[in-house]
Amino acid sequence: MEIIKLENINHEYITFRKKEGLKGSLQDFFKRNYEKKKALESINITIQKGEFIGLLGPNGAGKTTLMKIISGLIKPSSGDIHVLNQKPFKKSSAYLKQLGMVLGQKSQLAWDLPAIDTLLVLKEIYGISQEKYKQRLDDLLSLLNITDHLHTPVRKLSLGERMKFELTASLLHSPSLLLLDEPTIGLDVSSQRAIRGFLKLINEQEGTTILLTSHYARDIEELANRLIILKEGTISYDGSLPALLNEGSQLKTLRVELSCGMPLTEYGYRMTGNHIWEKSIQQEELNVCIQKLMELKCHLVNISTLDIPLEEKLYSLFSNDGDQYEL
Secondary structure (H helix, E strand, C coil): CEEEEEEEEEEEEEEEECCCHHHHHHHHHHCCEEEEEEEEEEEEEEEECCCEEEEECCCCCCHHHHHHHHHCCCCCCEEEEEECCECHHHCCHHHHCCEEEEECCCCCCCCCCEHHHHHHHHHHHCCCCHHHHHHHHHHHHHHHCCHHHCCCEHHHCCHHHHHHHHHHHHHCCCCCEEEEECCCCCCCHHHHHHHHHHHHHHHHHHCCEEEEECCCHHHHHHHCCEEEEEECCEEEEEECHHHHHHCCCCEEEEEEEECCCCCCHHHCCEEEECCEEEEEEEHHHHHHHHHHHHCCCCCEEEEEEEECCHHHHHHHHHCCCCCCCCC
């Protein structure tokens, strides 16, 4: 069953260049130099019910814009969009009651009030019966281990506790689709782990379709069964994580430790520690590289090979360089 279908979605926004200084400000007051910028171009995506999607890309790639279009916060400049059989930008109550959203940089909780007050307001907004509200709230609080903080003013909660209540507020009405924009940003390792476990449980047990943006590779590795990677407003990759990991599986990191301070920059290596150098190579290049290292006028303390980590594979897709794996 299709939950999201985007066909040839494009989005442009208008901005202007501000001139510097007082004189420039006065000139801008009378005449501004407007220009159009493309945030998204020719986006085609189909997402099925129950999928857990990792939406990745460098800053400015269009991730948040895409999330806002799917949620209905903004209308695309052109293209066709159906989410839960609705046009999101029309903001119908039938659509909004099936949607949950968490923006890592913005809060829906009242800062000076305890979270319970916001949750009671949401109960009325979504028309949840008292019985269902109590059962759902108890379940969510228990899963996130925040029952004891329900009556604590939001401003006195830790960042991790606030984010758990943000998730509770977004899932209180049991939405079919959950949009998460950087939900683990700034959290400590323990809080990140708790939230990842919770999201995985919600996805598997309730069949909630989840679209997640994150700059933490661990979030993607543990949660997403499909990746959509944006680059400069277009899709540069759409597929499974195993397929991405298998791409360039012959690529290895060659790590060399020397006994002296001889630089290996001219050979394409980068320094990663005291007398430690690394270089990304193809598996078949290993013997040639080792042979060249043996010719160096410096004693080799250790040589080892490592698999390319996910962060570097992602960097290679984000990078504009020809040498994709040279960081």
